[in-house]
Amino acid sequence: MGAVRVQAEDFDAAAEGRALTAGRREIGALASFVGLCRDEGGRLAALEIEHYPGMAEAEIARAVAEAEARWLLYGITVVHRFGTLRPGDQIVYVGVAAAHRGEAFAAAEMLMDFLKTRAPFWKRATCIDGAVEGWVEAKADDDAQAERWGEL
Amino acid sequence: MKAVYFAWVRERIGKNEEEIAPPAEVATVGELVAWLAGRGENYAYAFDKPQVIRVAIDRAHAARDARIAGAKEIAFFPPMTGG
Numbered sequence: 001m002g003a004v005r006v007q008a009e010d011f012d013a014a015a016e017g018r019a020l021t022a023g024r025r026e027i028g029a030l031a032s033f034v035g036l037c038r039d040e041g042g043r044l045a046a047l048e049i050e051h052y053p054g055m056a057e058a059e060i061a062r063a064v065a066e067a068e069a070r071w072l073l074y075g076i077t078v079v080h081r082f083g084t085l086r087p088g089d090q091i092v093y094v095g096v097a098a099a100h101r102g103e104a105f106a107a108a109e110m111l112m113d114f115l116k117t118r119a120p121f122w123k124r125a126t127c128i129d130g131a132v133e134g135w136v137e138a139k140a141d142d143d144a145q146a147e148r149w150g151e152l
Numbered sequence: 153m154k155a156v157y158f159a160w161v162r163e164r165i166g167k168n169e170e171e172i173a174p175p176a177e178v179a180t181v182g183e184l185v186a187w188l189a190g191r192g193e194n195y196a197y198a199f200d201k202p203q204v205i206r207v208a209i210d211r212a213h214a215a216r217d218a219r220i221a222g223a224k225e226i227a228f229f230p231p232m233t234g235g
Contacts, residue, residue: 035235049234050159052227055211056234080234092235112235118213120227121234122159135160138231 002064002076006056008083011093020075020097027074031104033094033112039087045126047136049082049091052120056080063114067096070110071103078111080121110149117146153220155188157198158229161205164198174220181207182216184226198228206231 005011017032037047064076075097085091094111098104115121116139123136156169178187185207189199199205207214208227220226 051234052156052158052208052211052229055208055227058211059213115235117232119234120158120208120229120232122230123233124159135230136233138233142235 002061002068002078004057004060004064005077005079006051006053006060007079007081010081010090011079013090013093013095016077016079016093016095020077020095024074024097026099027097028099029097029101029104031094031096031098031101031108033092033108034090035092035112037085037087037089037091040125043127044087045128045130046087047085047091048124048126049085050122050124051080051082055120059119060115063111063118066114067107067110071098071107073098073103073107076107076111078115080115080119082121113142113146113149116142153223154225156225156227158227160230161198161228165194179219179221180216181209181214181218181220181226184220185216185228188228204230 013032013034017030021027021030060078067076073096077095079093081091094108096104096107125136126133153172154169155172157165162168174184174187178184185199185202185205188195206229209218209223210225
């Protein structure tokens with residue numbers, strides 16, 4: 001039921017949300033999350049996002065199926081970009097439609113926690129001065145957040 | 153089997169992917185990581201903190217004790233930083 005896309009192109013969050021709810025009368029809540037590339041206090045020039053084609057889609061689809069098993073949901077869309085992104089660019093979209101906000105918020109949060117820790121994407125930062133760049137390190141906080149949901 | 157590498161594991165090894173043929177006594181993911189680390193300086197560098205490296209067998213996350221027999225594609229990469 002959920003739609004998963006991994007793409008270089010940008011996305012239109014409003015259009016994704018409308019697609020989830022169009023023609024549906026049972027939906028009372030749409031939780032829509034957009035993750036953006038921030039400039040890290042003006043230091044970051046760009047993020048390069050690498051992914052594992054095939055596994056990225058499969059792992060996100062697994063998380064979508066897990067969310068659908070945990071809550072009564074009426075639609076999920078996940079879009080994750082790869083390639084070179086600059087401060088202000090959109091990185092990820094998670095949209096969840098449900099009857100009530102509780103399930104929609106919870107499922108969107110679980111999906112984001114999952115994307116941070118289990119979906120095979122890696123970010124490399126390039127700094128404004130050009131000299132300093134490196135792979136973004138995984139955060140222990142993200143692991144702790146993801147562990148709240150138990151074994152995925 | 154095919155080995156594929158991502159992010160700094162790929163950069164340190166200097167290859168995106170390659171065919172590997174580990175000996176029969178290399179049976180688990182953990183043993184495969186140790187075997188790869190012994191293949192040269194670039195591999196030793198990529199796997200210098202072997203516990204950090206994540207492994208996927210045929211595009212699904214695999215634990216250290218997972219058996220590699222029958223695997224077509226095994227991927228090695230750092231902890232993920234998506235989202």
